[in-house]
Amino acid sequence: MKTEIFDIDGENIDYSLLEKAAEILKRGGLVVFPTETVYGLGAAAACSEAVKNIFKAKGRPSDNPLIVHISDFDMIKELISDEKTLENQDIKKLAQNFWPGPLTIIFRKNNSLCDEVTAGLDTVGIRMPENIVARELIRLTGKGVAAPSANTSGRPSPTEPRHVIEDMYGKVDAIICSGNCAVGVESTVLDMTCDPPVILRPGGVTRESIKELLGKDILMAGVIKNDEGQDFVPKAPGMKYRHYAPKGKVIVFSGEDEKIAEKINKYFSEALNEGKIPRIVASRQTARYYDEKYVTVFGDKECPETFAAGIFSALRECDRYNADIIFAEAVSQEGIGEAVMNRLLKAAGNNIIYV
Numbered sequence: 001m002k003t004e005i006f007d008i009d010g011e012n013i014d015y016s017l018l019e020k021a022a023e024i025l026k027r028g029g030l031v032v033f034p035t036e037t038v039y040g041l042g043a044a045a046a047c048s049e050a051v052k053n054i055f056k057a058k059g060r061p062s063d064n065p066l067i068v069h070i071s072d073f074d075m076i077k078e079l080i081s082d083e084k085t086l087e088n089q090d091i092k093k094l095a096q097n098f099w100p101g102p103l104t105i106i107f108r109k110n111n112s113l114c115d116e117v118t119a120g121l122d123t124v125g126i127r128m129p130e131n132i133v134a135r136e137l138i139r140l141t142g143k144g145v146a147a148p149s150a151n152t153s154g155r156p157s158p159t160e161p162r163h164v165i166e167d168m169y170g171k172v173d174a175i176i177c178s179g180n181c182a183v184g185v186e187s188t189v190l191d192m193t194c195d196p197p198v199i200l201r202p203g204g205v206t207r208e209s210i211k212e213l214l215g216k217d218i219l220m221a222g223v224i225k226n227d228e229g230q231d232f233v234p235k236a237p238g239m240k241y242r243h244y245a246p247k248g249k250v251i252v253f254s255g256e257d258e259k260i261a262e263k264i265n266k267y268f269s270e271a272l273n274e275g276k277i278p279r280i281v282a283s284r285q286t287a288r289y290y291d292e293k294y295v296t297v298f299g300d301k302e303c304p305e306t307f308a309a310g311i312f313s314a315l316r317e318c319d320r321y322n323a324d325i326i327f328a329e330a331v332s333q334e335g336i337g338e339a340v341m342n343r344l345l346k347a348a349g350n351n352i353i354y355v
């Protein structure tokens with residue numbers, strides 16, 4: 001398939017290009033577009049053929065539902081089953097405070113959406129992105145745009161134009177390139193069809209900030225126990241897959257900085273001796289403990305948001321070095337760190353060593 005590349009600057013939008021991209025979506029094509037979290041692989045949410053093509057382009061399992069992106073609050077009415085939900089005070093507060101932005105809210109859906117979008121569930125995830133190119137594209141399309149992250153299924157999500165070119169060139173009608181994604185991890189997926197609300201996937205909006213806004217406890221899927229004390233099956237189908245993974249095996253190390261460094265350097269020498277290509281993913285502060293030729297810095301401890309912005313890019317950089325074993329430092333679980341650790345642990349298949 002021929003893929004058109006549109007370079008669009010968010011601060012000075014070329015509307016002739018953006019109109020072209022919207023036309024492609026309207027006639028059932030696929031367009032990769034930037035958002036503040038990660039790049040999205042978009043199709044008109046009402047068009048079942050187009051949505052099927054998203055699953056093909058990504059190699060995504062068909063039981064994993066897509067998020068529908070809107071540019072205007074009123075667009076929700078066409079997607080959900082009961083407009084009265086929008087009178088709910090908690091939902092109003094969430095939308096007022098976090099939209100546009102990296103929050104996806106789960107609602108009961110109506111029948112306007114094709115079944116492929118929601119993978120047969122009776123709910124739909126909706127989000128209004130902050131990125132102006134994304135919102136203008138959706139506005140010009142005039143309808144909800146279904147979009148997962150624009151990576152090949154299982155690979156780290158794309159946060160830079162070159163990441164989407166690597167994964168999607170030749171598989172989609174167009175790619176809108178518009179710089180690096182500011183947040184760098186995906187949206188927080190919040191289920192508001194239950195009380196108390198449950199975060200199905202931690203992301204760009206922190207659990208603490210939702211808790212503070214709503215003044216109530218917010219549960220985290222995967223740590224919910226049922227009556228017998230067992231974990232619930234994750235409600236976001238996407239969370240059960242190994243994910244975000246570079247080609248090499250990832251091991252995460254958690255503990256005090258010096259102890260981590262000592263342990264990683266031990267594993268690192270062993271890997272070199274075995275003829276492997278190791279890579280170390282470290283913070284700006286701890287990079288000096290390691291052989292600099294082998295270090296990818298993914299963030300700065302003084303500004304935890306930088307770990308979110310840098311995590312996927314760092315994992316992809318390990319692939320460019322053909323690393324077959326990757327030693328990554330854990331970050332603090334506080335705030336945005338909860339989402340960063342979620343992605344790191346998924347990339348590592350939960351392989352973590354406490355030192």
Ligand code: TXA
Binds near residue numbers: 039067102104201
């Ligand atoms: O930031 C983001 O959310 C990005 C950008 C492009 O907006 N999108 C994204 O989509 O990350 P995706 O498809 O890679 O991840 C969506 C997650 C999956 O874990 C999926 O299972 C869950 O949201 N999800 C979507 N709809 C759902 C629903 N109705 N019920 C439960 N989980 C849902």
Ligand code: MG
Binds near residue numbers: 148149157
């Ligand atoms: Mg994804």
